[in-house]
Amino acid sequence: MRAIAIAVLWGLTLVPAPAFMAFAAAQAAEPGRTPLPAIAIEKPGQCVEPKDVMRRDHMKLLKHQRDKTLHQGIRTKPHSLNECISCHASQKTGSVTGAGGFCQSCHDYAAVKLDCWDCHQPKPGQKTAAGVKP
Secondary structure, three states: OHHHHHHHHHHHHHOOHHHHHHHHHHHHOOOOOOOOOOOOOOOOOOOOOOHHHHHHHHHHHHHHHHHHHHHHOOOOOOOOHHHHHHHHOOOOOOOOOOOOOHHHHHHHHHOOOOOHHHOOOOOOOOOOOOOOOO
16 A cells, blocks of 8 residues: 555656646636636625625624624624625625525535524615614
């Protein structure tokens, strides 16, 4: 078994780096691979943060906003869930969830459960079960 592992590792060192990189790139572009999420921006324009920040830190921003609202009573718009929904809700369905929904598509791709909607409504202007706007 050890001899096989050594042989495989030795064989990998013989593959030139550019050839291996081309192989890896071809595999990533191969049909049948997991497609990237299709994200439709319903209201184009400037987001409250740059795209890379939102992709990486949107949950931190939402949690920080939640804590300010719940614990300190401070309600501001820039990072509020309601503001996100109002910009990103589908014009067809009026929601950020469901097939092709802004939030749903990325969370399905990343295999992350969307639990915001346990308490909040995924459509702009609607009230939660507690009668409070998200």
